[in-house]
Amino acid sequence: ARLGIVGEDGAMRDNFDIGAVVNETDLATDEGATQEPGSVGAGGGNRARIGKFPACPASMREYIPCLDNDEEIRRLPSTERGERFERHCPAKDKALSCLVPAPKGYKAPIPWPRSRDEVWFSNVPHTRLVDDKGGQNWITKAKDKFTFPGGGTQFIHGANQYLDQISQMVPDIAFGSRTRVVLDVGCGVASFGAYLLSRDVLTLSIAPKDVHENQIQFALERGVPAMVAAFATHRLLYPSQAFEIIHCSRCRISWTRDGEHSF
Template sequence: MKEYIPCLDNKDAIGRLASTEHGEKWERHCPAGKSRLCCIIPPPLGYKRPIRWPKSRDEVWYSNVPHTRLVADKGGQNWIQSQKDKFVFPGGGTQFAHGADQYLDQMAEMVPELAFGERTRVALDIGCGVASWGAYLLSRNVLTLSIAPKDVHENQIQFALERGVPAMVAVLATRRLLYPSQAFDLIHCSRCRINWTRDDGILLAEVNRIMRGGGYFAWAAQPVYKHEPSSLQAWNDMADLAKNLCWKLVAKKGYIAIWQKPVDNSCYLKRAPGTLPPLCDSNDDPDSVWYVAMKACISPLPGNGLGRNITKWPSRLSLPPERLKAVNSDALQAKPEVFRAEQRYWTAIVEGYLRGLGLKKEDIRNVMDMRAGYGGFAAALISQKVDWWVMNVVPKSGVNTLPVIYDRGLIGVAHDWCEAFDTYPRTYDLIHAAGVFMLEKNRCNAAHIILEMDRILRPGGWVLIRESRYMAAELEFLAKSVKWHTRILETESENLVESGNAFICLTNSYEQDLRTVILCGGRSSVLVL
């Protein structure tokens, strides 16, 4: 139970599956009704406050993730080693035993156009191991989301998160990944044990959906460099499928092959009739992902270039992206103006958080924004030069702003807060939620949301929630029921933090068995922290 993920550990539902041939047992199967546990998940015996970033990139406490299977299975590949009361991460991987930095240098030499930290800002590492590839890309200004299933190496994502590296549990099986179309500038798979060519290339077609036009797919695997018949056949099958997807092989050296996705639809329209995978139906929405089945088809690129014409980092963080035009919202103002206004608002709010709440920057690394909007909270943290990473969550019951979040150079995921999130207990140091309870009040049980927040929050962590005034009493009661330290502060307006009062929400409670929650209410709003 100490590592319980409700929608991935539902053994009853998994046992009733008609088939597990395509990885169905690693997908979401959420408990409902009486089978849904309403309890607090305890930390393991001897749990310590995590080692802080950036030191945590290279070492974590053994007692926080007390599992040695990865050491036994992968220690010889320089993934992870055990030293006294810690696990240490030398920076290696199955295909880069000499270190991730050397491996990244090789990729940059093979394809200079990757331009890490400029053209390439957002990456995805599939089957990531302990996420060393993504961990070392951070120093190159590349934000990598590392994903892997909760499978036989079930704690790899837990190790990644304990290190302070962006990661979540996810699997390529039968459903679309919970990311929008044209999300990632670079997608990487190093010995990720995925049969890319099965079922008419359905899995690589899914990679194609989430890869930006002009983006790159890097594959490090035995078929790239081995020459026995089975490897040659696997390489030929992969090369043929990539060609059918209109990917161009731009580099192949040693054990790495790198393809580039086209920037428009001209190649798709020139393919021979009957070529597989076909183009998707015109009524298919490539950004619809919640419990949507994967499709062995190619999502055409927008004819107007939306999602493709991205400014280099860091300019893309602050410029309204073109896909903002496609966001289906009820905004009365021009959307670029709403975008800029949101950014000004969150910049002021975040400045107040950092000034007035007693948040110690060095004590926080992993952050979640439960209702991210355009990603203004995360962007404001970057502008304040705070070395935290943010998982931007876009609730399925609201406006789908995920494409905009990725176009800004941030990461995020679609989710329904009536269900559990796909991460381990004790993932986040800080959880931010603006309007989540009001949004979901007619759909979800607030107690279930609070319990889920408690599950994924680290001991001693912080919760910051902005809500309507009438929710405050209920939320305070629920917060106290899970042993959170709470404080209510009345305010006069929505501009409470912009007022400059440094003590409006001050707290310094960091006891290991407590979380910190402060409620700040006013005439029109309540801030729950």
Template sequence: MPGSAAGGIQDACSVASEQRHGEINVSIWYNNVPHPKLIEYKKDQNWVRKSGDYLVFPGGGTQFKEGVTSYIQFIEKILPSIEWGKHTRVVLDVGCGVASFGGYLLDKSVLTMSFAPKDEHEAQIQFALERGIPAFLAVIGTQKLTFPDNVFDMIHCARCRVHWDADGGMPLLELNRILRPGGFFIWSATPVYRSDSRDQNVWNAMVALTEAFCWKVVAKETDAAGIGVVIYQKPVSNSCYEGRKADNPPICLQNRSHEISWYSPLGYCLPRIPVPQSGQESNWPISWPERLTNRPPSSQDGSNSISSENFLNDMTQWDMLVSKIYLHDLGIDWLKVRNVMDMNAGFGGFAAALINQPLWVMNVVPIHGPDTLPIIFDRGLIGVYHDWCEAFNTYPRTYDLLHSSFLFGGLAQRCDLVEVAMEMDRILRPGGWVLVQDTIEMLQKIQPILISLHWETTLHNQKFLVCKKGLWRPAN
């Protein structure tokens, strides 16, 4: 069924097959994401065009007048210390559109988590995921984003349509919470470079907020196309907070610093900057790619403490499992895998072992287990918190492969495994794979459920269940 929704995985892979490692799909099948509204609405800004049976992404955008590559180079020119792919590895792109910014940064070894809500433009995140770019549905509204404190090296907003000064600046406070001390916030929007009264009022509000947050302007320039960019840097110590004339916003209470952000309301406070452990110069991870295999700073604090030996053993075990079994013995065609989800990510060992493969991994840390997500980010990987008794914020037919390691035993105590399997079926592409490592008792419980979904299933060595989703769907 060429171009059909049910056959999307075959078509997505045929388009992606010519892509090299680190590159993104510059075109996708139109019938996989048949939403022409964005094409018409943004036709003058070169976001996306329809060309025959394909959607083509030229790398344009509202703020990318000279193309996204030129925009990325301009940022590095005005702030050389950003060091794409070395100092700056993990990025959040707010209101990402079709995620061209994050997609083109892949060539620079930068891993970008792009997000946007489902709005009147329709399916922007679906476009991004179809291209093989990390993205998910989210909004900065009344609740915290599902990320830990102090984890993103950089946050980016290009006309992201968020009112940062709303509710006393609570949306910007949320960015401050998840931005790493010393990290950068890049804002490209009309208040930065236009002088009409409306834009100036927004700019003045932003100045007041960022000064109250102790953010420092480290660059403010206009490119050749007349687009302005301002770059702020978060402080690396609490001295500025303590020296403010007015304690507004107040400093957060210490006992809330390690709460998992799951159904948590936005807070009107500034989290304290973590004090580096003795022997550390700062809480910033070492340069990429060394940070992937070095014991992270977050693994040494009281809440997430793991020994160097345990970290090394975990990394070694995953390297052996992936290289010896996953990539060769289980019959998975890894050439057709781009979007991967690890449903119970631990320290991110599965994703780290796949780092040289042309794919990306969404590391999911279940909210009822150990909070290892800060460690995952410190390693230069991306992920979110989630409760697998609920739906995951993504479009249907999003991921090529789902991986689960000893997840279902704990889930079975709290929710119906049939419903979990149905959610997995929803987010997995037709032709995609599920790889489950678990006890033989649990595998025997799960296998009949997945067979009932018309998946092909194979049990390997009484330890691994490998499933492949077909093109079957229920009759209307």
């Protein structure tokens, strides 16, 4: 992996102007970083070279610093409202000094629109969803790929049919014209959002990192906008009325209890 600054010409460089230096230690990226705070760049500012981060151990390939912070999670006074699924970022002095490695055998993702229906197994090597949700038409494994039939817990016959049913029940939704931005809560493998893209609707798919491993990895690998998030005691990082529709298909959210914290 490379680390640097992308210039106006689109090229990445690890040697660049940084302007005035307040604290020389802020330039370091790891103990072996090469620093040149005394040299002067073409624009009259200081120059610095970014060192390379080493790779984290292979056992950390699923690690997300703000979600896998066991030390902070153990300090929570309660977890009954899903607090452990919220963000608990480590202090600055406990931040990672290595790069989380990609899965073994990772390859260039399949491009959209093919990625809506299939992704490489080696890129998201999780099989629990296949075992738990295979009967609901979420996901199947076929040789070296995962395939997505388009189903979900509440729409096992496919997201397209489900979207047609919603449009028939609530014609004013008018996907692609009156409705353009949607939030899908508890998205699973994000088939709802994936099929809305073909209807000119941009969907943000969210789900917690729970017993089904990281479902969001499937969404991102498919090319669907997604983030790991949970509705618990803090609102999402978006302004009120940022979404025209909020979709929750058996997402197990207590809207009367937690909805006020989320929007």
